[in-house]
Structures are given as C-alpha cells and as structure tokens.
Amino acid sequence: MTTRREFIEQALVAATLARAPIPSAAKPLGVALVGLGSLSTNQIAPALRKTTNCRLAGIVTGTPAKAARWKAEYGLPDRSVYDYATMERMADNHDIDIVYVVTPNALHAEHTIKAARAGKHVFCEKPMEVSVERCEAMIAACRSAKRQLAVAYRCQFEPHHLECVRIARERVFGPVRMIEAGFGFAIGDPTQWRLNHALSGGGPLMDVGIYALQTARMLAGEEPVAVSAVETKTDPVKFKSVEESMTFQLTFPGGVIADCRTTYKVSGVNRFTAYADRGAFGMEPAYNYSGNRGWRGDRQPLRFDEIDVFAAELDDFAAHVVAGTPSKVSGEEGLRDVRILMAAYESARTGKTVRLA
Amino acid sequence: MTTRREFIEQALVAATLARAPIPSAAKPLGVALVGLGSLSTNQIAPALRKTTNCRLAGIVTGTPAKAARWKAEYGLPDRSVYDYATMERMADNHDIDIVYVVTPNALHAEHTIKAARAGKHVFCEKPMEVSVERCEAMIAACRSAKRQLAVAYRCQFEPHHLECVRIARERVFGPVRMIEAGFGFAIGDPTQWRLNHALSGGGPLMDVGIYALQTARMLAGEEPVAVSAVETKTDPVKFKSVEESMTFQLTFPGGVIADCRTTYKVSGVNRFTAYADRGAFGMEPAYNYSGNRGWRGDRQPLRFDEIDVFAAELDDFAAHVVAGTPSKVSGEEGLRDVRILMAAYESARTGKTVRLA
Numbered sequence: 001m002t003t004r005r006e007f008i009e010q011a012l013v014a015a016t017l018a019r020a021p022i023p024s025a026a027k028p029l030g031v032a033l034v035g036l037g038s039l040s041t042n043q044i045a046p047a048l049r050k051t052t053n054c055r056l057a058g059i060v061t062g063t064p065a066k067a068a069r070w071k072a073e074y075g076l077p078d079r080s081v082y083d084y085a086t087m088e089r090m091a092d093n094h095d096i097d098i099v100y101v102v103t104p105n106a107l108h109a110e111h112t113i114k115a116a117r118a119g120k121h122v123f124c125e126k127p128m129e130v131s132v133e134r135c136e137a138m139i140a141a142c143r144s145a146k147r148q149l150a151v152a153y154r155c156q157f158e159p160h161h162l163e164c165v166r167i168a169r170e171r172v173f174g175p176v177r178m179i180e181a182g183f184g185f186a187i188g189d190p191t192q193w194r195l196n197h198a199l200s201g202g203g204p205l206m207d208v209g210i211y212a213l214q215t216a217r218m219l220a221g222e223e224p225v226a227v228s229a230v231e232t233k234t235d236p237v238k239f240k241s242v243e244e245s246m247t248f249q250l251t252f253p254g255g256v257i258a259d260c261r262t263t264y265k266v267s268g269v270n271r272f273t274a275y276a277d278r279g280a281f282g283m284e285p286a287y288n289y290s291g292n293r294g295w296r297g298d299r300q301p302l303r304f305d306e307i308d309v310f311a312a313e314l315d316d317f318a319a320h321v322v323a324g325t326p327s328k329v330s331g332e333e334g335l336r337d338v339r340i341l342m343a344a345y346e347s348a349r350t351g352k353t354v355r356l357a
Numbered sequence: 358m359t360t361r362r363e364f365i366e367q368a369l370v371a372a373t374l375a376r377a378p379i380p381s382a383a384k385p386l387g388v389a390l391v392g393l394g395s396l397s398t399n400q401i402a403p404a405l406r407k408t409t410n411c412r413l414a415g416i417v418t419g420t421p422a423k424a425a426r427w428k429a430e431y432g433l434p435d436r437s438v439y440d441y442a443t444m445e446r447m448a449d450n451h452d453i454d455i456v457y458v459v460t461p462n463a464l465h466a467e468h469t470i471k472a473a474r475a476g477k478h479v480f481c482e483k484p485m486e487v488s489v490e491r492c493e494a495m496i497a498a499c500r501s502a503k504r505q506l507a508v509a510y511r512c513q514f515e516p517h518h519l520e521c522v523r524i525a526r527e528r529v530f531g532p533v534r535m536i537e538a539g540f541g542f543a544i545g546d547p548t549q550w551r552l553n554h555a556l557s558g559g560g561p562l563m564d565v566g567i568y569a570l571q572t573a574r575m576l577a578g579e580e581p582v583a584v585s586a587v588e589t590k591t592d593p594v595k596f597k598s599v600e601e602s603m604t605f606q607l608t609f610p611g612g613v614i615a616d617c618r619t620t621y622k623v624s625g626v627n628r629f630t631a632y633a634d635r636g637a638f639g640m641e642p643a644y645n646y647s648g649n650r651g652w653r654g655d656r657q658p659l660r661f662d663e664i665d666v667f668a669a670e671l672d673d674f675a676a677h678v679v680a681g682t683p684s685k686v687s688g689e690e691g692l693r694d695v696r697i698l699m700a701a702y703e704s705a706r707t708g709k710t711v712r713l714a
Contacts, residue, residue: 177591177623178602180537180616186634228585230710234534234612245535247606247616255591259537259604259616266534266632275623277543351710353587 029318030057030095032080032120034087034111035103036066039125043289044102045074047310053318057095060087060111087111091118098123098321100152100314104199105206109134116145121321123314125152127210128334130201132342135335142331150317150327151334153214157312159304160283160294161218164274167281167296168219174277176256179219181212181272183287184245184263190238195264203242205229205344209262210337211287215272216250216258223336224250224258228353229344239264248344386675387414387452389437389477391444391468392460393423396482400646401459402431404667410675414452417444417468444468448475455480455678457509457671461556462563466491473502478678480671482509484567485691487558489699492692499688507674507684508691510571514669516661517640517651518575521631524638524653525576531634533613536576538569538629540644541602541620547595552621560599562586562701566619567694568644572629573607573615580693581607581615585710586701596621605701 031054033040048056058080059070067081080095090096099115101108101124108129112122122142128135128151142149155161168176184204193199194207217223229248233239245263252258263269273282281296289309294302313329320327343354388411390397405413415437416427424438437452447453456472458465458481465486469479479499485508486492499506512518525533541561550556551564574580586605590596602620609615620626630639638653646666651659670686677684700711 175591178541178604178618178620178626180539180618182537184535184632226587226708228587228606228708228710230583230585230606230608230614232608232612232614234532244612245614247535247614249585249587249604249606249616251587251589255589255601257587257589257602257604257618259606259618261535261537261614261616263535263632266634266637268637269535269632275541275620275626277623280623280625351583351585353585353708 028053028055029097029321030055031098031100031123031314032058032060032082032090032096034060034099034101034115036061036063036070037102040102043310044100045070047308047314050308050311051315051318053315053322054098057097058082058090058093060084084111088114088118090115090120096120098318101125104193105201106130106199109138112138112149113141116141116147116149119145119147121148121317123150123152123317124331124334126334126337127201127206127341128331128338130206130338132335132339135331135338139331139335148317148321148327149331150320150329151331152313153329153333154309154313155211155214155287156218156329157307157316158292158309159307160292160302161215161286163302163304164281164283164294165218168274168276169221171276173279173281173297175254176219176274176276178275179216179256179258179272180260181215181258181286182261182269183208183211184261184266184269186267187264195238195240195242197241200242202341202345203239203244203246204262204264205243205246205248205341207264208287209246209248209260210341212260212262212272213248213250213337213340215286216260217336219272219274220252220254220256220258222252222254224252224340224356226251226353226355227340227343227347229348231348234265243348246344246348248347250340385410385412386454386678387412388455388457388480388671389415389417389439389447389453391417391456391458391472393418393420393427394459397459400667401457402427404665404671407665407668408672408675410672410679411455414454415439415447415450417441441468445471445475447472447477453477455675458482461550462558463487463556466495469495469506470498473498473504473506476502476504478505478674480507480509480674481688481691483691483694484558484563484698485688485695487563487695489692489696492688492695496688496692505674505678505684506688507677507686508688509670510686510690511666511670512568512571512644513575513686514664514673515649515666516664517649517659518572518643520659520661521638521640521651522575525631525633526578528633530636530638530654532611533576533631533633535632536573536613536615536629537617538572538615538643539618539626540565540568541618541623541626543624544621552595552597552599554598557599559698559702560596560601560603561619561621562600562603562605562698564621565644566603566605566617567698569617569619569629570605570607570694570697572643573617574693576629576631577609577611577613577615579609579611581609581697581713583608583710583712584697584700584704586705588705591622600705603701603705605704607697
C-alpha cells in the first residue's frame with residue numbers, strides 16, 4: 001500500500017520527469033546494454049531490432065573480444081563502446097538515452113547509479129538488487145538525476161499474463177481466493193554467477209521465484225501482509241552459498257492465500273493457477289520466453305498472438321521516458337518484490353512467519 | 358520413523374492378531390456401518406455390494422427413520438440395527454466382524470473404542486481423530502482388545518495413485534525433489550458438522566487437506582521433519598470455528614520439499630505434481646471418488662481401469678483381518694497424519710515452523 005508520503009513523492013517524481021529534457025519522440029531512443037551475457041546476446045539484442053521506440057546504441061562490457069564482436073555485428077561506433085571503468089563517460093554521448101543493466105544482481109545498484117549520474121534513464125533486470133537498501137539507493141539516484149528507472153518484468157507485458165490479471169481484477173469468475181505458482185529449473189554450470197551469493201544475493205528465489213511472487217501480487221491485486229518460507233538442500237557442494245529449493249506462502253489483506261515454489265534442482269516447475277469463487281484460470285507453461293499457454297474455466301485456452309516480450313517492455317519504457325510518465329514496472333515496484341524476497345529469506349532462516357509492513 | 362519399541366509392539370500386535378479367533382475366510386466378513394450420512398449412503402453401502410470379502414451386516418444410527426429405511430433396503434435383521442446407546446451390545450452379534458466408523462471426526466475415538474470393546478475390528482474414516490491423544494487411545498483400545506484398526510485412506514488403493522507412488526519409489530525419473538498438492542472445494546450447508554470445530558476438530562485441512570498430506574508423505578517415501586502453515590479467512594460467519602483456507606509446507610529428511618493447499622472456499626483445487634530429476638508426474642483431478650487422471654513425463658496419460666476404491670479398501674482390510682497381518686493403512690498410519698495436522702495448526706497459530714519429532 002502506498003503511504004501518503006510515498007504518493008506525494010511519486011507525484012513529485014512524475015512532475016519532475018515531465019519537466020526533464022526529453023529526447024524527441026520522432027526518432028527511437030538509444031539503448032546501451034550493460035553486460036553482454038546470454039540474456040543480452042540471445043534475447044535483448046535481437047528484441048531491440050524489433051522495437052519501434054528503441055535501438056541498440058551502445059554497449060558496456062569487460063570483455064574486449066565481446067566488444068569487438070558486438071561492434072561489428074551491430075555497427076556501433078567506437079565512442080559507444082565502454083567498459084565498466086569508462087561507462088560514466090556516456091554522459092557525453094547523446095546517442096544513448098537509456099541504459100539497460102543486465103549484469104549480475106549485486107552489481108545492479110552500481111551500474112544503475114553510474115548510468116543515472118551520467119544522465120541516462122535506467123531499465124534494470126530483475127531482481128532489482130540484493131537488498132532493500134540498494135534498491136532505495138537506486139531509486140534515490142535516479143530521482144536526484146531526474147531520470148526514470150524501471151525493472152524488466154517481462155510478464156507484465158505478456159498478453160496471457162495480462163489476460164489473467166484482467167480476469168482477476170474484473171472478477172470474471174468472482175474473487176480470486178487461492179493462488180499457486182512455481183518457477184524453477186535444473187541449473188547447469190556450477191561456476192556461474194547465479195550460484196555465487198556475493199553476485200546473486202540468493203538462489204532460485206531471487207532469479208525465478210520472483211516470477212511466482214509477481215504472479216501472486218498481480219493476481220491478488222494488492223500487497224501481501226505476511227510471508228513464510230522454507231528451503232531444502234540436497235547438494236551442498238553445488239548450492240554452497242545459495243538455496244537449492246524453496247517454497248513460500250503469502251497472505252493478502254483481502255484473504256487471498258498463495259503458495260509458491262522455486263528451485264534450481266529440477267526442471268518443469270513452470271505454472272500458476274488462480275482459484276476464484278466460480279472457476280479457475282492459469283498458465284502452463286507460464287514463464288518461458290515464448291510458447292506460454294493460458295487457460296480459463298474448463299481448460300478453455302486463452303488465445304493471443306505471440307509477442308516479443310523484451311521488445312514490448314523496452315518500447316513501453318521508451319514511451320514513458322518520452323512522455324515523462326511513470327512506468328508500471330517502476331523502481332518502486334522492483335523494491336516491493338525485493339522487500340518480500342528478503343522477508344522470505346528471513347522466514348526460512350528463522351522459521352517464523354514474517355509480517356510485511 | 359518406527360522406533361525399536363514401536364517395532365516390537367507392532368510385531369507383538371501382529372502375533373497376537375494371528376492367534377486371535379478369526380472368522381472363516383470362506384464367507385465374507387460382516388461390516389457394521391456407524392453413521393449413515395451421505396458417505397455411507399452414496400459410497401460405502403453401494404461399495405459393500407461389490408466387495409468379495411465383506412458384506413453389510415449391521416448399522417448404527419441415531420435416526421430411527423434411517424434405521425427403518427436401511428433395514429428394508431439391505432434386509433438387515435432387527436438385532437443388527439443399533440443406536441449409539443446400544444451399539445456395545447454388538448459384542449453378542451456374531452454376524453458383525455468389522456465396524457466401519459463413519460461418524461464426525463471427534464466421535465471416532467468413542468465409537469472405535471466401543472467397537473473394540475465389543476470385540477470388533479475397526480475401520481475408521483479419515484482423519485482418524487481430532488487429537489494425537491485420542492488416536493493413541495484408539496490404538497491402545499484395539500491393541501488391548503486384540504483387534505485390528507485401520508484408517509480409510511482410499512487413495513492408497515487407487516491404481517493411479519499407486520502408480521505414482523511406484524514411479525517415486527523406483528525413481529523412474531530419478532529422485533523426487535519437489536511436490537505440490539492441493540485438495541479443496543466450496544462447502545455448502547453452513548450448519549453441517551464439518552464447520553463445527555467441536556465435531557470436526559478443524560476445517561478443510563482435517564477433511565481434505567489430509568489427502569495432500571498423504572500424497573506428500575507417500576511420494577516422499579519418508580516422514581516430514583517440519584511443517585509450516587498459514588491460514589486465511591474471508592467469511593468469518595460461515596467459518597466461525599474452523600479455518601477457511603490453508604497452505605502448508607513440508608520438508609523431508611532427504612531434501613524433498615512439498616507445498617500443499619486446502620480450502621472450503623473454492624472448488625477445483627484437486628491436483629498433485631511431483632518433480633523429479635528427469636521428469637515430472639502427477640494427477641489431475643487426483644482426489645475424486647472416480648474419474649481421476651494420472652500423467653507422467655511429457656503428459657503421457659496413466660491408463661488404469663476404474664475401480665471402486667471403497668470396495669478395494671474394505672476387501673483389503675477384511676483380508677488382513679482374516680490373515681492376521683497388519684494393514685498398510687493402520688492406526689499408526691492415521692496417527693502419523695494427525696500428528697502433522699496438529700503441528701500445522703500450531704504453526705498457523707504461532708507463525709512458527711514446527712519441527713516434527
């Protein structure tokens with residue numbers, strides 16, 4: 001729930017953004033990608049070719065070979081290719097309007113704050129960061145730089161997900177009472193940053209459990225008041241510093257109850273179901289990059305054209321930057337999830353239900 | 358886990374039962390139904406017509422009109438028709454070998470103990486009772502009377518469930534790591550005993566959540582070490598004395614994690630999924646009296662002939678009575694669940710994960 005103070009702050013930010021110098025809507029906004037891992041390579045860069053409001057205008061990478069390869073493939077000028085030490089120089093690069101932070105979770109704040117100080121709007125991968133404090137610092141940095149900040153919650157732009165949210169909000173089957181949601185997969189390479197707590201801030205909960213959390217919050221249409229979580233581990237070598245599997249339960253003020261699960265141990269955990277007074281609806285698979293399927297009632301399929309969700313979320317953010325209006329996937333939205341994720345870890349650690357303010 | 362003392366006790370009971378006078382296997386055992394509600398009327402009595410080892414041989418009811426109707430329909434002699442005040446007289450009735458207790462949860466101990474003292478073997482509806490102490494008293498009474506006691510866990514006799522247990526135990530897809538299970542429905546008549554805590558001992562958790570618990574325990578193949586649960590309520594009038602909806606999480610020594618849900622608020626919650634290292638399997642619907650469907654791997658259907666699960670569980674119990682061997686759905690098995698159900702209520706009440714001995 002938004003407090004009066006938060007509401008006023010948000011209104012001020014919106015007003016400030018509306019006054020900030022805004023690039024012309026006539027040409028696509030330039031997007032610089034920070035971190036050229038597989039998500040940038042296989043999803044985001046191809047998606048940028050499909051956007052109408054954006055174009056790939058720069059890169060930040062610590063790997064010279066990647067820099068060379070991307071420069072050639074995307075025809076980027078030398079001055080738009082940065083490493084982590086030089087990225088602040090993009091303050092002088094008017095080709096770059098938006099910085100998309102695709103680095104490991106625990107580097108999001110550093111890269112977001114650098115980008116904001118360089119005068120860029122920031123689109124940041126989920127989870128927003130590894131602590132509430134860092135998320136707050138990111139929000140403050142963007143606010144103080146009068147730049148927009150949003151989090152890459154692609155499901156908030158996916159038509160089947162949006163239809164399920166509509167079914168919930170419009171009470172098509174009456175009020176939703178119970179939600180179950182899970183996302184997990186068997187993780188590969190044991191040396192990857194996702195398994196290193198210093199870089200990830202946590203395991204599957206941070207990485208993919210957050211999708212189940214988003215589903216629960218979106219379908220409940222309000223913020224949870226309590227979370228309780230448990231974790232298990234069968235491979236303490238691979239999962240030395242992060243959880244292997246976790247389940248978490250959320251309760252909402254209106255009485256909705258959600259049970260969610262996430263794992264790095266087994267694949268195929270990829271579904272949600274909402275149970276309402278006069279029927280159920282859901283998705284399975286729910287969280288893939290494409291090929292998701294939705295259903296309602298007596299398993300009637302939801303039929304929507306496939307879209308590129310990465311292109312959709314980037315076009316939306318660019319439109320908000322141009323219009324000076326706040327994105328629905330704002331930094332505040334990212335912070336809400338991180339607060340709950342941290343409470344879930346606290347609950348798993350203490351064995352106690354954690355009340356959420 | 359069975360302690361050495363329990364193991365010895367169980368062995369002694371088995372030996373005792375083997376020496377007890379046992380009715381001839383040549384003719385079906387006589388079953389007296391205690392409590393003639395809808396389950397007895399619509400499921401159990403029709404099933405008794407299909408059994409090979411049993412036959413309906415008596416009734417206990419507090420409603421004279423029901424007594425007359427059943428006597429006529431099933432051709433029962435006057436001496437085999439009892440009310441709750443006279444049921445102990447069945448000690449003299451050699452037509453009755455087994456008493457099937459189908460009364461409200463909080464009357465199971467009273468009726469089980471009366472039946473055992475009358476020298477009858479006891480088959481008892483789930484949940485076994487409303488407290489650990491009462492379950493223990495039931496076990497003690499049957500042991501002391503040298504009679505068998507079993508709990509009506511019909512899913513332990515249903516072919517799709519049994520196949521899922523086999524897939525788990527034989528690790529067809531590798532070890533099971535994660536289980537989700539839920540059973541719930543929108544309850545009708547607000548005056549029914551199920552909504553009266555004094556008679557039910559609890560709401561949907563006791564009544565149908567127990568099926569999800571059974572699934573989790575059967576598929577994990579071991580006993581949970583901890584449970585944490587939360588409940589919500591949107592209709593405090595209808596659900597004045599029992600929970601409306603509840604989710605609960607179980608962790609097992611081998612690292613399996615289960616999240617389960619139950620409700621009296623919405624229908625259609627009726628499913629389980631087990632996620633193993635190389636694939637998943639499950640059932641949906643899972644807990645109906647008939648028409649359940651199982652699947653494995655890439656949604657390949659499990660194909661088994663429909664059986665009458667009530668007939669199957671009664672035939673199994675009668676065979677064990679005749680052979681003097683313990684049923685897999687023994688009183689001890691019923692007690693295990695009640696212990697966990699009570700811990701789940703404690704967790705929901707205290708907001709703390711409850712460790713199970």
